Amino acid sequence: ARDLSNSPGNDINPSYLAKTAQKMAKRTSLKCNILSRDDMKKLKMGCLLGVAQGSVQPPVLIMLDHAPNGTAESPVVLVGKGITFDSGGISIKPAANMEDMKMDMSGGAAVLGAMQALAELEHPRRVVGLVPASENLPSGEAVKPGDIIRAMSGKTVEVINTDAEGRLVLADALAYAVEHLKPERMIDLATLTGAVVVALGAHATGMMGTDEDMMAILKASGDHTAERVWQLPLFEDYSKQIKSDFADIKNVGAGRDAGSIIGGAFLKEFVRDVPWVHLDIAGTAWTRASHPYIPKGATGVGIRLLIDALEALPRPDTKAEAKVEVSSNGKKPSSAEKSKSKGKAAKAKA
Numbered sequence: 001a002r003d004l005s006n007s008p009g010n011d012i013n014p015s016y017l018a019k020t021a022q023k024m025a026k027r028t029s030l031k032c033n034i035l036s037r038d039d040m041k042k043l044k045m046g047c048l049l050g051v052a053q054g055s056v057q058p059p060v061l062i063m064l065d066h067a068p069n070g071t072a073e074s075p076v077v078l079v080g081k082g083i084t085f086d087s088g089g090i091s092i093k094p095a096a097n098m099e100d101m102k103m104d105m106s107g108g109a110a111v112l113g114a115m116q117a118l119a120e121l122e123h124p125r126r127v128v129g130l131v132p133a134s135e136n137l138p139s140g141e142a143v144k145p146g147d148i149i150r151a152m153s154g155k156t157v158e159v160i161n162t163d164a165e166g167r168l169v170l171a172d173a174l175a176y177a178v179e180h181l182k183p184e185r186m187i188d189l190a191t192l193t194g195a196v197v198v199a200l201g202a203h204a205t206g207m208m209g210t211d212e213d214m215m216a217i218l219k220a221s222g223d224h225t226a227e228r229v230w231q232l233p234l235f236e237d238y239s240k241q242i243k244s245d246f247a248d249i250k251n252v253g254a255g256r257d258a259g260s261i262i263g264g265a266f267l268k269e270f271v272r273d274v275p276w277v278h279l280d281i282a283g284t285a286w287t288r289a290s291h292p293y294i295p296k297g298a299t300g301v302g303i304r305l306l307i308d309a310l311e312a313l314p315r316p317d318t319k320a321e322a323k324v325e326v327s328s329n330g331k332k333p334s335s336a337e338k339s340k341s342k343g344k345a346a347k348a349k350a
Helices: 002-006 014-027 037-043 046-052 098-103 106-120 166-181 195-200 212-225 236-240 259-268 303-312 335-349
Strands: 031-035 060-066 076-080 082-086 127-136 148-150 156-158 185-190 205-209 229-231 276-280
Touching: 002 098, 002 106, 014 031, 014 060, 014 082, 014 106, 014 127, 031 037, 037 046, 037 166, 046 127, 046 148, 046 166, 060 106, 060 166, 076 106, 076 166, 082 098, 082 166, 106 127, 106 185, 106 303, 127 166, 166 185, 166 259, 185 212, 195 205, 195 259, 205 212, 205 259, 212 229, 212 276, 212 303, 236 259, 259 276
Parallel strands: 076 127, 076 185, 082 127, 185 276, 205 229
Antiparallel strands: 031 060, 060 127, 148 156, 205 276
């Protein structure tokens, strides 16, 4: 994941990510399916296609399926933003530090890395990884501010700012998962907003969503793996800020208020009633200084977090709801504490 995110945009494009996923599937038990531009047109993925239309590089939707023993159970779906270079489109970014936008596919890289780890660990739960991949570039064919596009879900979206493109590609990927994969729950990762960097800096990933159980697990796993997360609110009040006079919704709110939360509120429009968590990794996906076990550059954030959290979920053959065990000090209990707890439970049953 670090190598993918650190590589230059002229090497890593959507097609390269697709080939990487296909090679991964060949050497593991994963099944890979790649949706092309034509497939997206048939599915009416107007948001993903809209972002991609400014580039000569064709978009892809990468799907990796980890299905132990061929299980067809409802999967946990991981969705990673795969913008292999983000210039901002017509709403172009300042030149300073634009070279870092080769890392705007860090969410997608984390999903690819997590899927490989799940296969190698022979994780018992079915997990599907989706990476909507595209470039976001300005051209005579690019989406313009004020354009209205129709998402796969049928919602119309007024594009106020073409640099808020990550939420557009994620919207169609989330809608695809809801309609075609019937997921148990969904988690998306994206370098979505600069606003989360202002709020949390480089020390925590912004987290919000509708799945309180999963967010509790992710909080504990973040503390356990040093890939910490911090929950932000997602009140209905924020959803009012993306209402449009010309379409169902718009892709940004008015002004800069609650920018990261507004991104989450937009994504919430596409998950229906599926339990869902959004992780904004814009502040944690790369570092400008080396740390003891993280070199300068891409951090690969999200992989340890996801694997640890998925391990904490109940096994597929149990019907218990996901719950986080917390000891008296607020941390995950040690094996000794767990044994002691089990002993007490056994005595209580006796």
